[in-house]
Amino acid sequence: MNPEPGGGLPDEGTTVGSAAARMMLGSQLRRFREAAGITPEAAGWHIRSSRSKISRMENGRVGFKDRDVRDLLELYGVADSQVTSAMLALAGQAQTQEWWAQFGDILPSWFEPYLGLEASASRIRSFDLQFVHGLFQTEAYARAVTALGLRGISPDEIDRRVAVRVKRQELLTAAKPPRVWSVMDEAALRRPVGGVRVMQAQLRWLAEVAQLPNVTLQVVPFQAGGHDAAGGSFTILRFSEPAVPDVVYIEQLTGALYLEKPAATDHYLDIMNRLSATSLSPAESIPFFADLSRQLQT
Amino acid sequence: MSTQDVSAGSQGSDTTAAEPPSFDITRAHPARVYDYWLGGKDNYEADREAAEQFIEAMPNILAGVRANRAFLRRAVQYLAGEAGIRQFLDIGTGLPTAENTHEVAQAIAPESRIVYVDNDPIVLAHARALLTSTAEGATAYVDADARDTGKILEAAVEVLDFSQPIAVMSLLVLQYVPDEDHPEEIISRLMDAVPSGSYLTISDTTTEIDTERVTNGTARLNARLGPARSTLRTRAQIAGYFDGLELVEPGIVPMPQWRTLPNPLVVPVFAGMGRKP
Numbered sequence: 001m002n003p004e005p006g007g008g009l010p011d012e013g014t015t016v017g018s019a020a021a022r023m024m025l026g027s028q029l030r031r032f033r034e035a036a037g038i039t040p041e042a043a044g045w046h047i048r049s050s051r052s053k054i055s056r057m058e059n060g061r062v063g064f065k066d067r068d069v070r071d072l073l074e075l076y077g078v079a080d081s082q083v084t085s086a087m088l089a090l091a092g093q094a095q096t097q098e099w100w101a102q103f104g105d106i107l108p109s110w111f112e113p114y115l116g117l118e119a120s121a122s123r124i125r126s127f128d129l130q131f132v133h134g135l136f137q138t139e140a141y142a143r144a145v146t147a148l149g150l151r152g153i154s155p156d157e158i159d160r161r162v163a164v165r166v167k168r169q170e171l172l173t174a175a176k177p178p179r180v181w182s183v184m185d186e187a188a189l190r191r192p193v194g195g196v197r198v199m200q201a202q203l204r205w206l207a208e209v210a211q212l213p214n215v216t217l218q219v220v221p222f223q224a225g226g227h228d229a230a231g232g233s234f235t236i237l238r239f240s241e242p243a244v245p246d247v248v249y250i251e252q253l254t255g256a257l258y259l260e261k262p263a264a265t266d267h268y269l270d271i272m273n274r275l276s277a278t279s280l281s282p283a284e285s286i287p288f289f290a291d292l293s294r295q296l297q298t
Numbered sequence: 299m300s301t302q303d304v305s306a307g308s309q310g311s312d313t314t315a316a317e318p319p320s321f322d323i324t325r326a327h328p329a330r331v332y333d334y335w336l337g338g339k340d341n342y343e344a345d346r347e348a349a350e351q352f353i354e355a356m357p358n359i360l361a362g363v364r365a366n367r368a369f370l371r372r373a374v375q376y377l378a379g380e381a382g383i384r385q386f387l388d389i390g391t392g393l394p395t396a397e398n399t400h401e402v403a404q405a406i407a408p409e410s411r412i413v414y415v416d417n418d419p420i421v422l423a424h425a426r427a428l429l430t431s432t433a434e435g436a437t438a439y440v441d442a443d444a445r446d447t448g449k450i451l452e453a454a455v456e457v458l459d460f461s462q463p464i465a466v467m468s469l470l471v472l473q474y475v476p477d478e479d480h481p482e483e484i485i486s487r488l489m490d491a492v493p494s495g496s497y498l499t500i501s502d503t504t505t506e507i508d509t510e511r512v513t514n515g516t517a518r519l520n521a522r523l524g525p526a527r528s529t530l531r532t533r534a535q536i537a538g539y540f541d542g543l544e545l546v547e548p549g550i551v552p553m554p555q556w557r558t559l560p561n562p563l564v565v566p567v568f569a570g571m572g573r574k575p
Contacts, residue, residue: 181427216427242337266342270323277321277419281426 019116020239021093023060025069027243028087030058032076046075059260061113064091103164106157110256114249115164117258119171121178122240125272128184129233131193132202134165135172135180136209136217141202142166144194172212181216183275185227189219189292196296203293210286219288220279228274236265236272320420325524328474329421333393335363340393340424348522355515356508362565365554366470366501367395369569371402372557373499376546376571377465378406383497385464387454387488389444390471391416394428399467400437408434413454417443444471445479447487463495470567472539473503473528485539494574497546500539501553501569505530512566536568543572 033043033054040054047053047068056062069091073084100107100115107115118124118135126133131145142165146158171177189206192199210217220227235249248259248268259265280288320327326348330341334349341349352359377383384407388399391414403410414425414437422439431437440453458464466488475481489498503512512530520527537550547557550570554561 179428213430216430218427238339246339262343266323269340270342273420273423274321276423276427283426 018094018096018098018120019060019113020120020241020244021090021096022063022116023239023244024241025064025087025090025094026058026060027245028090029069029072029076032073032078033058036076038076043072043075047071063095066091099167100164103160106160107164108255111251113258114256115168117237117247117249118168118178120239121237123179123181123238124235125238125276126180126182126235127233127272127275128182128188130185130188130191131233132184132188132206133182133235135169136182136206137165137169138198138202138205139166140198141194144198148193172209172215177214179214179216181218181276183218183220183272183279185220186222186292189289190296192296200293200296203289203296207286207289207293210282210289216282217285217289218276218279218282219285220275221288224278227278228271234268234272236268318417318419319524319526320418322524326519326522327418327524328526328528329392329418331519331523332363332470333395335360336367336395338393338395344522348519351518351522352515355518356511356566358508358511358563358565359515361563362553362567363470365563365565366567367397368558369501369553369556370399370467370469371397373467373569373571374399374402374465375406376557377497377499378403378410381463381465381497381573383463383465384410385458385462386410386412387415387450387458387464387466387492388412389415389450389466389468389488390474391421391425391429391439393421394424398429400429400431400435404432404435408432411436411438411457413438413440413457415440415442415444415450415454417441417446444468444475445484447484447491450488451491460491461493463497464492465497465499466492467499469499469501470503472500473530474526476527476529482535482538482541486541489543489574492574496574497571498540498543498574499569499571500536501567502536502539503528503530504533504536504566504568506533507552507566507568508564509566530566533568536570540570540572542574544575546571546573 033040040051044050044054057064066088069087070084073087078084098116098119100112124135132141134142137145139162142162143158146161147153172180189203206217209215232250237247237249245260245262246265246269248265250257250259259268319325320329323342324344326345330345331349334341334345374386377386386399386403399414400410400412403412412431412435414429416422416425422441425439429437436457438457440450442449442453468485472481475484485498489496503516505513516528516530533550540550548555550568553565553567553569554563556569
């Protein structure tokens, strides 16, 4: 929808999260470069760097130096001072130090970008097959899940990992919270991670958190039979800025995929929509959590 | 519970019927094409392609869909404000965007009750998840085709009080009801069911403004749509929807001109509002 270079810049004075700012800045720089007919190699050379640096910048995966942004805009023939100052304002937002920087030692490098995207998103849709989504985990459940994956981890490190998860959840009650719309498989709700008591408390918390005006939870019951996403969990992050595409996040055992090309994200949006349309409605899902909690007791 | 699903139970259980049109992402779908024109991201390649085809024939469509949202806002503000209406029956919900009917109405009167009607399971899933009411009011979602007025009314009775005035809304929806399904009869059945003091609000595409471009754009769009087809109508046909009602000033006019400052925008859509005497 924004064929004009510069058309996707945010209005003056708007603040976006650092990850969204990087993505917006990167996609604008790509447009300007392509419009100027300049190769990534030439652009990399111009800022005393490489083709791959340009590619990482344009994908919004790295921070931006003001000097690089200025030099690139000059190379691309962008003379409009309003565009330049909007781009530099974005570069400033892209450099904001986020709270998770202090946890850099325990966060896998492939997970950190997700935290930035999650914090910048306006809508988060997830499908969770095996575990309750991180944004909805109780502390006890988070502790049990964390210990599962990492044998021989020190208690201090577990504490810090759990602290990250709990801190993330502040997003749900922030001043301008994202809309979080999660579909969860009954399997994720029945697996008593941390024991029956922990799971019961987790289910009660789901019934409660679903009452938040910006949270929608839906359950795919076993009764529904096979479904479209039997393959695994995924999250779709959406950003309010028109120029920033949806990002599909898929976590694996030792890494993660971040998809943003429409050819790939269309497929996940389709599956998410089918799941949302065929699972229990939000109103039917809340009593489902309570019923399941009672069933676990017996 | 301020948010309800008045057709609960119909979901998810029926796997034998043919897949609903919106499940097919290889053909364009009206709600998703409209979403793309509005700058939304709930659309797929086939929708974007069809939407771009229309834009090529008629670039003004982008201003047109925004004008329709602005019309919705002005109309609901009038209904909830000056007209004092507290109940809304919104036929053809579409994919949620900014300033949906209940948000505009409940900003003025939080106790407003809104029934959204759509027959598309993905539109309904979005409405249930995202169009949530204030605590004082109510939003409900009815899974029904616009043509199935019996089903619409049967479900709406559970949420709306039919002894009190109701605003029936149908914005850029009737174009998807073909002539042989008699859109004028759908409207008259709905308006027969609501009491005196109720309102009808319509926006509908027309052959009579910017004729060549809209005809060309619509032909391109129809060639790419799934089962739904868009039918352009004359001003007289659109005026016919309001038979027996008292038109609210300024009557049936080009949509950007309805109760607002002079607007030079040319959009092939007529809009109007009528009150049931």
